[in-house]
Amino acid sequence: MNFTKKALAELPAPEEGRTTVYDTVVNGLLIRITTKGTKSFEVRKSVKGNSQRIVLGRFPNLTVQQAREKALAELAQIATTHKTSNQVKEEKRKHDGLTLAKAFDDYLKSHHNLKKLTVSDYQRCMSVGFADWQDKPLVKITRDMVETRHRERTEKSAARANNEMRVLRSIFNYAMEEYLDSEGRAIITANPVNRLSHSNAWNKPNRRKTIIKPDDLPAWYEAVNTLPEWYGGKLAYRARVYFLLCLFNGYRRTECSAALWENINLKERTILLIDTKNGMNHELPLTTYTHQILSEWRDMGGCSTGLVFRGTDNTTPLTHVEKVKEAITERTGIEWAMHDLRRTFATTAEKEGIGGYTLKRLINHKTGAGDVTGGYIVTDIDSLREPMQTITDKLLTLTSVTIQPSKTVTHG
Known part of the structure; x- marks a missing residue:
């Protein structure tokens, strides 16, 4: 059926089950009608061999033109990413839940053989160097942010700034192998701390060579x-x-x-x-x-x-x-x-x-x-x-x- 406002309004409600009617203009767009007469626009498309159904909205609140535009956008999403918008949203929700604090906690649990003093040092690095990043998703920690934070921390202590960034680098390296999406691909694909090596920004603090002199x-x-x-x-x-x-x-x-x-x-x-x-x-x-x-x-x-x-x-x-x-x-x-x-x-x-x-x-x-x-x-x-x-x-x-x-x- 060529969807029009008049044609859709005249579609009767089924006595039982649901009625499905496809649009002849946008392939994959359909409208489903319940026994109570509720009419909803949907897109149905096979994604990697599995039939996916995406609800767009109800008629007449959503017009035919709007439904077709949303359907085309959804189909474009599937064509380019092989994922529905619902799947993308779910992955984003999971990614946003993968915060620095969570990754650090998982890292410590995984590296349970670390010495207590090492754990204490790592915790200090996180609480002092990245206190305001604890709830930030890993995917939103950028190379520029890392470079800026390293520069800020260097003003306090060059050695500690380096140490804090080494800890952050270890967490990202762990996350790149640990966290995968539904298709088995890495959620974290790059380590932003590598920017410091690329830009030769690591501090080169002079190693202490002091002793207690014989005269002292x-x-x-x-x-x-x-x-x-x-x-x-x-x-x-x-x-x-x-x-x-x-x-x-x-x-x-x-x-x-x-x-x-x-x-x-x-x-x-x-x-x-x-x-x-x-x-x-x-x-x-x-x-x-x-x-x-x-x-x-x-x-x-x-x-x-x-x-x-x-x-x-x-x-x-x-x-x-x-x-x-x-x-x-x-x-x-x-x-x-x-x-x-x-x-x-x-x-x-x-x-x-x-x-x-x-x-x-x-x-x-x-x-x-x-x-x-x-x-x-x-x-x-x-x-x-x-x-x-x-x-x-x-x-x-x-x-x-x-x-x-x-x-x-x-x-x-």
Whole structure:
């Protein structure tokens, strides 16, 4: 039937079921009539072998001309995308529901083996760097937005801006493989953070190369060693041993704060850190000095299990020591960072002639995949006792502390 207002108005209602009448002008346009006389325009079209029905509106509220225009638009939509407008709307609804917050939550659930400190760092990046993007759909986070946000965050801290964008990049890489549409195609087809590489916009912060200079070590050591006397409070006792162990064992701060009494053998004079930054356990011998300070700390605290360095809540690792550090700087005039202690340890070892492979073992650096020789060298705990004691003795000498002449320590 050639749809006209008069012809459609005269169509009778069926006694049962529904009557379907097709338009002869627009192929696929039809009108359906119910037993109550309700008349609705529809488009019926096969999409990928499946018959699809799209309701356009009711007659006479929707005129014949309007129905034909809507039908042609729908048919064009199907021809170009192989999807109906209803399917497109449903996909858009799903895409809009795929927010940055949801993708991040899914990412953490998928990467359940991440270390707690890594998760905490990622959460900080999201809450600080992208607080206003949490409810934003991933599909609406553009390259320009990323470049602008990176530039804004760089004004605060170049290193942190880079770190935040690396986290965002990881989330998008995950989303590109994780989220698919009804046809199995990726919803997220590009990573907007790649704009930073394309435009060479990544910051190139200078890596810190500072140590506690030999001339500063006596004042620094005196301030740290007497923390309980001049700073006071329980935190002073904890921070004293914590800072000294980071220096004399060359530890990373987070790994030292996670040390457990169960992994310290004072009789055998060994200390073991579990699941360190490189994914490996790290065992070192205790020297005369580190054995002494840990023994005294254990006796003072009355603990032989759990965390060696507890936070103020006594249940989590000690991490918040910035105020103590600032107090030491104010007292001595020495500007220093926690990682300076590790660099001071390594620098002292190098100056004392500790071999490269031994030093890597002491500071828990992996031997590179291309280093064939390093792969054949196996260093047991006893072979590390003399170099560890050598480094300890030199550091104590630099701090003007009187030490015993013998450098070697036997265990037992």
